[in-house]
Amino acid sequence: MRMKYIFYDLKRVFESRALVIICIISPIIIMILFGSIVAPLLFTAKITKFNVAIINEDKSKEVAAFLNQMLNSKALEDLVVPYSVNSLDEGIELLESNDVLIVIHIPNNLLDSIKSKKKTYVDLYSQNGHNLEITLIKMTLNSSLSTVEKGQNLIEYSTKFFLNKGISLEELESFVTHTTNLAINEFMNRRAILSQEGTISPVGEYVPTEYYMGAIFTFFAVFAMIPLAAITSRDLKKNVLQRGFLWNKRWIAYFFARIFSGFIFISMIIVLVYPSSILSSLLNATLKMDFSTNMPALFFATILSALCYSSMALLIGSVFYKGDISTWVAFYIAIFMAVISGAIIPAVFMPDWVNLSGGLLPFRASMRSITNALFLYDRNQYLIDIYKLIAWNIIFFAGAFFSMRKRGFAK
Amino acid sequence: MIKINKISKSYEKQKILNNLSFEIQKGEIIGLTGPNGAGKSTLLNILALLNMPDSGEYYINEKYVGENIDYFRSIVGYVPQEIALFDELTVLDNLLYWSKYSKKKAKLKAQEIGERLDLYDLFHKKIKKLSGGMKRRINLAVGLLNDPKILILDEPMVGIDEKHCKEIFFYLKELSQQGITQIISGHYAEQLMHIADRVLYIDEGEVQFFENVLLYTEFLLKKARSAQ
Numbered sequence: 001m002r003m004k005y006i007f008y009d010l011k012r013v014f015e016s017r018a019l020v021i022i023c024i025i026s027p028i029i030i031m032i033l034f035g036s037i038v039a040p041l042l043f044t045a046k047i048t049k050f051n052v053a054i055i056n057e058d059k060s061k062e063v064a065a066f067l068n069q070m071l072n073s074k075a076l077e078d079l080v081v082p083y084s085v086n087s088l089d090e091g092i093e094l095l096e097s098n099d100v101l102i103v104i105h106i107p108n109n110l111l112d113s114i115k116s117k118k119k120t121y122v123d124l125y126s127q128n129g130h131n132l133e134i135t136l137i138k139m140t141l142n143s144s145l146s147t148v149e150k151g152q153n154l155i156e157y158s159t160k161f162f163l164n165k166g167i168s169l170e171e172l173e174s175f176v177t178h179t180t181n182l183a184i185n186e187f188m189n190r191r192a193i194l195s196q197e198g199t200i201s202p203v204g205e206y207v208p209t210e211y212y213m214g215a216i217f218t219f220f221a222v223f224a225m226i227p228l229a230a231i232t233s234r235d236l237k238k239n240v241l242q243r244g245f246l247w248n249k250r251w252i253a254y255f256f257a258r259i260f261s262g263f264i265f266i267s268m269i270i271v272l273v274y275p276s277s278i279l280s281s282l283l284n285a286t287l288k289m290d291f292s293t294n295m296p297a298l299f300f301a302t303i304l305s306a307l308c309y310s311s312m313a314l315l316i317g318s319v320f321y322k323g324d325i326s327t328w329v330a331f332y333i334a335i336f337m338a339v340i341s342g343a344i345i346p347a348v349f350m351p352d353w354v355n356l357s358g359g360l361l362p363f364r365a366s367m368r369s370i371t372n373a374l375f376l377y378d379r380n381q382y383l384i385d386i387y388k389l390i391a392w393n394i395i396f397f398a399g400a401f402f403s404m405r406k407r408g409f410a411k
Numbered sequence: 412m413i414k415i416n417k418i419s420k421s422y423e424k425q426k427i428l429n430n431l432s433f434e435i436q437k438g439e440i441i442g443l444t445g446p447n448g449a450g451k452s453t454l455l456n457i458l459a460l461l462n463m464p465d466s467g468e469y470y471i472n473e474k475y476v477g478e479n480i481d482y483f484r485s486i487v488g489y490v491p492q493e494i495a496l497f498d499e500l501t502v503l504d505n506l507l508y509w510s511k512y513s514k515k516k517a518k519l520k521a522q523e524i525g526e527r528l529d530l531y532d533l534f535h536k537k538i539k540k541l542s543g544g545m546k547r548r549i550n551l552a553v554g555l556l557n558d559p560k561i562l563i564l565d566e567p568m569v570g571i572d573e574k575h576c577k578e579i580f581f582y583l584k585e586l587s588q589q590g591i592t593q594i595i596s597g598h599y600a601e602q603l604m605h606i607a608d609r610v611l612y613i614d615e616g617e618v619q620f621f622e623n624v625l626l627y628t629e630f631l632l633k634k635a636r637s638a639q
Contacts, residue, residue: 008500008508015499239493243509243553244484 005250005257012231013261019227023269027220028276051100052080053091057108065177067106095125102126104141120145214371215343217273218363221266221305222337225313226330228262232317233326236407251408255314255401262310270302270370277374297373297382304389305366311396312362318403337363362392412437412592413458413561418467419616420453427453428464429616435594440587442603442624443596445613451596452492452565454613458594459489459563471561485511488559492566494546495553498539502530502549505538509553517556524552527582529575543570551579555586562586564595568602580606604628 014020056067071082083100085091091103105123107113113120122141158179159172167175234240235254244250277293313330320326338344340354341363350358358364365388372382413435420428427450435441445451456462457469460476460483469476476483496505503521510517525531528548538546547570554562562583568576583593583606594611597603603610603624610627612620620630 004508004514008497008504011504012497012499235497239491239495240497243489243491243495 005253006260009254009257009261010264013228013265020265020268023220023224023227023265024272027216027269028272030216030220050080050102051083051094053083053085053094053100053103054106055085055088055091055103056106058106058110059108060111062177063106063111092125114145213273213276213374214367214369217270217370218305218367219334219338219343220269221309221366222334222363224266224269225309225316225334226327228258228265228310228313229317229320229326229330230324232258232314233321233324236318236321241407249408251404255404258314259307259310259397259400262313263306266306266309267302270306273298273302273370273374293375294373294377294382297377298370301366301369301373301382301386301389304386304393305362305370308362308366308389308393308396311393311400314400315396315403318400318407321407337361341367343367360388362389365389365392412439412472414468414470414473415458416468416470418457418464418469420450420457420462420464422453427616428457430467431613431616431618432467433611433618433621435592437592438587438590439608440583440593440595440606442607442610443594443613444598444603444610445619449614450616451613455563455565455594455596458561459487460484461489485557486560488554488557488562490551490554490562490564490567492569494538494543494550496538496546496549499537501535501537502541503534505549506552506556509556511557520556520558521552524555527578528552529578544572544575547571548575548579560591562591562593564593566597567595568597576602 052071054067056063067082071080083094085094085103088103088105091100091105094100095103103125105125107121107123110120110122112118122145124138124141159176162172162175163169277295277298312333316330316333317326320329340350340358341361342350342355342358343363365385369382369385369389372378372385415431415433417430417432418428419426419430431450431454443451443454453462457464460480463477471483471486474483497508500508502525506521506524507514507517510520512520521534522531525534528551530545530548530552533541533545533549538549541549547567551564551567554564568579571579583595587593587608595603595607604627607624609622610620610624610630611618612627612630619634620627622630
């Protein structure tokens with residue numbers, strides 16, 4: 001008998017095919033638009049600049065030139081303000097006082113390692129919650145070092161070739177410096193080159209997209225509450241209730257059926273994050289990036305998020321059941337959560353108290369746990385967000401349960 | 412079958428029903444009428460066990476309804492004035508959704524009622540695609556699904572064409588012969604006179620007339636004369 005309620009509830013929720021299709025494909029369309037148009041604008045705006053402390057223990061002029069090239073590249077020039085510091089301790093102190101977001105530590109043997117074709121390491125330090133910024137720096141550094149390493153063989157061969165041809169050492173040094181700079185510069189300008197050609201491939205613009213992937217999917221999952229809250233409040237209006245819709249413990253069957261169908265509806269919107277994560281894993285493998293997608297973690301984060309917003313929709317629909325108010329309440333709650341949680345304006349630019357409040361909401365927990373599981377699996381941060389989601393699930397589930405119970409009793 | 416003893420109900424300090432008492436026998440069809448604001452809907456809500464009176468008692472088969480409200484609700488069929496159906500589902504889905512029976516029995520019952528109320532052709536159409544009159548017939552069909560012993564109908568004929576009205580009246584008469592007690596509210600006395608055994612006229616929360624339908628015209632004439 002209970003299956004009947006689930007079956008018909010699913011039929012009702014998925015009745016409008018147009019709505020379902022729009023809900024499912026919207027995150028992808030928005031992600032492409034965001035990745036190719038909005039994010040580059042946002043990330044080249046002056047407001048988004050952040051401070052980076054650099055400890056360069058390798059005093060060679062080549063490394064200095066390399067750093068200069070990297071920080072003035074198209075990828076980073078409008079984004080970072082570099083500060084040179086003398087020691088790692090000083091850098092960490094600045095990091096802890098929030099004066100810088102990232103500390104880059106270049107070891108004293110970087111150039112030697114490159115020349116001797118050894119594996120090169122640069123240490124990066126940041127606080128939790130600055131995944132985007134550290135990704136940007138990490139990827140640019142990786143790309144630059146990779147270019148330098150690969151270019152080294154060619155430059156060495158060219159140097160020997162020109163020495164044999166009788167070219168002077170000064171001229172050769174000038175050639176090597178110029179060629180290395182040119183290689184880095186061309187590599188760093190790839191975003192501009194790709195944009196000129198009209199490419200919207202994630203290869204060109206995937207840095208902002210990957211960060212916003214979690215935000216966009218969470219945004220649409222939260223927005224899916226609106227039709228769910230609307231259909232719930234419509235059910236709880238006088239006429240259907242008068243028919244004994246929620247009598248004789250039918251309300252329990254209705255409650256679980258609606259939670260389940262809401263969960264399926266929201267899951268269908270978030271499910272596209274999986275092919276997206278496979279795509280980014282392929283990019284990771286191809287481009288040797290530092291992603292670490294954790295599929296079980298992603299699965300768990302999406303399940304908890306879908307359940308959370310399904311319960312929340314039921315709570316809104318059953319509390320604000322009069323008139324059409326539930327639609328608007330759900331809409332404003334979704335917008336409020338998205339803004340305060342940093343999905344629209346990066347959290348780092350918000351006042352501390354807003355940032356702190358946003359951190360308590362389920363939106364930030366969903367967004368960050370999905371992003372974290374997708375790209376930069378940090379177990380501790382992930383677990384904190386998952387605990388928050390579990391807590392919100394309990395709150396919304398209990399709230400919706402008692403609200404529905406109240407609706408099920410005659411006055 | 413039904414005994415109402417001195418029930419009263421107020422909303423926001425305004426007395427809607429005032430010490431109302433009457434009895435209805437098994438299988439009777441009662442036409443409930445009265446002017447706007449007389450308390451008809453409040454009385455129907457109490458009879459349908461949607462609301463409880465502030466004071467007084469309601470008995471069904473000599474048992475106080477408050478003792479086992481879930482059971483009594485299961486034997487009362489209610490057809491609200493407004494359409495109480497799920498727009499997104501088909502007619503058949505609605506009939507199956509509201510049925511208390513297993514799928515097989517629910518289908519048989521839906522087919523039986525569908526044939527009686529001329530709904531069979533509409534079974535696979537979505538409610539939102541139907542006309543107002545069609546929806547009213549399905550609204551009524553849902554109220555009949557679970558073999559109620561008492562049927563409460565709040566203005567069930569509004570918007571239904573004459574042909575289908577006659578069919579519904581005929582069916583309700585048949586149900587009455589099977590022992591199903593019915594209380595049908597309506598603004599238009601002529602409609603109720605076609606079907607009702609007795610008419611219950613209430614005004615200002617009190618019973619003004621509760622007699623055989625044949626005496627109702629005389630009551631209305633007296634009322635009109637006294638108003639002059």
